[in-house]
Amino acid sequence: MSKSNMLSEQAVENEALLSTDDSNVPLEEFVYRARLQREREKKPEHGAGDMDTAIPIFGFLSHLSKRKKKEDDDSSSDKNDNMPSGTNVEVEEVEVASRAVRNATWMSVFYLITTDMLGPTTAPYAVSQLGFVPGSLLYFLFGIAAAYSGYILFKMYLKLDSLAYPLKNFGDVMGRIYGNKFRYGVDFLQTLQFVCNVAVIILGNGQGLYQVVKKKACFAVMVVVWAIIGMIVGQIRTLQKFGFLSNIAIWLNLFVCFATMGVVAHTGVNYDAAYSQNGIEKGPVIAQAIVSGGGEKFTIQLEAAMNIVYAYGGAIMFVEFMAEMRRPMDFWKSMFLAQSVIFCIYLLYGLFVYAYQGQFTVNPANQGISPYNWQTALNVVNFVSSLIAACLFSNIGIKVIYNTIFRRAFKLPDLNSKYGKLLWIPMVIFYWGLCYVIASAIPQFTTLTGLVGAVCILQFTYTFPSIMALGLDVQLNAMKADGPYDPVTKTTNRIDTWKQASRWIRGFKTKWYRNLFHALFFLASLATAILGVYSSALEIKKAYGAGSNLNGAFSCKGNI
Secondary structure, eight states, X not given: OOHHHHHHHHHHHHHHHHOSOOTTOOHHHHHHHHHHHHHHHHXXXXXXXXXXXXXXXXXXXXXXHHHHHHHHHHHHHHTXXXXXXXXXXXXXXXXXXXXXXOOBOHHHHHHHHHHHHOOGGGHHHHHHHHOHHHHHHHHHHHHHHHHHHHHHHHHHHHHHOOSSSOOOSHHHHHHHHHOHHHHHHHHHHHHHHHHHHHHHHHHHHHHHHHHXXXXXXXXXXHHHHHHHHHHHHTTOOOGGGGHHHHHHXXXXXXXXXXXXXXXXXXXXBOHHHHHHHHOOOSOOOOOOSSOOOOTTHHHHHHHHHHHHHGGGGGGGGHHHHHTXXXXXXXHHHHHHHHHHHHHHHHHHHHHHHHHHHGGGOOSSGXXXXXXXXXXXXXXXXXXXXXXXHHHHHHHHXXXXXXXXXXXHXXXXXXXXXXXXXXXXXXXXXXXXXXHHHHHHHSOOHHHHHHHHIIIIIHIIIIIHHHHHHHHHHHHHHHHTTSXXXXXXXXXXXXXXXTTSHHHHHHHHHTTHHHHHHHHHHHHHHHHHHHHHHHHHHHHHHHHHSTTOOSOOTTOSSOOO
């Protein structure tokens, strides 16, 4: 390549770095820049990133060391007054900023995925509704499918991301393949999932606090308490301040799991909680290999399956995690290791607790133990870990909806600006208020988690990755017959258009077996989601119907 062409191409990349709108950029440009980016990352001098740790004390010491180094670097840079100005400096600043956020190793991302997904308190209830064999099989099959979906999402990221056109969230991937209309839909659904995740945590903590006070206070007030706490703690704007706390949350979750297992192995069943939540009368503990699913039991089992889907809900954050990696091509290590650890912990916890509590297993499982002292202790520990997760979800959820919808529609200021910081305060209050309304309107914990799993989590973990992979592969296959792409002028030289059948046929025909598999995967995921929404809707209707032992919306009596 001549020197003039190299300079022209660099100018194009500089222009891309400074642009915030990539809606008119052709797919060929994304693929071309991504290929160059991956080649840079393969070089030894690129580095692998800074290692973080999930062991709190070492993570804290590492944080202090990095902070001291950063202060020294800042002090050194302040002494340099001969800084150049102009477009080149602006481009350099954008490049430096882009590289600065890409500094995580695959091991640190493993901890992030584990923090995001590790909350297996629903596992014992799911197994109790299905039995040992179906419960284990579904956890395994959903886990295999989730791992495959994560892998194809990882491959799509490598083909589309670059410093010039960085992928920052799930909606960005959808937008580059299917356009901005689909991107906005995904952004909305992502925000909805974060809202519902926070609602689930508010409801779970409300139930826990209701147990701590021995049901001597109004349940609706217990839920309000957590909404108010969230409105206060959620005022933290930067995710950096949650990093150390997120690592602690992993160990708190593991403590709750193993402590619950130890308690259920040496104490009796909490019959009161089982009756309040599931209407099961006192009797002998029965743990079955297979629980029959005839009649109304079938919808309950579908709901239990959606609670299993909840275990693999981390895919919604995979793009954000890859965007922070120094070498995104190492993400597969993080994902497969995290999925394996999570699968083992969920299954061990679910099978163990069900073996001792049988049909009396409640959701979440730690609230189904009988000794009050242990019940209170585990509830308090769970308060801390779940509040950390809720604040993370609300922080990201508010930023996604603000940056993708409100800023574009109403030209609002950046959240880091003076007015943006002022807007953050009422947004957090409104967000947690909305979460409280959802938690109180559907105060049945299992039904709410099942509904979230069917409407949101299943789409991001299974439905969207497969249809995105199909769309990207068809477009890439069709491009193979086109003329050479000119990265300087961004000329695509396509031999036909998508209005012609030839391009569609060529795109789908190449590796047709892979495309057919992704199409079937998408349809199967969509059908499962529809069944999940249907079963959750029936359970909500039954909960509010005549003769139900469950307490309704905004009630002073809890279902625990």
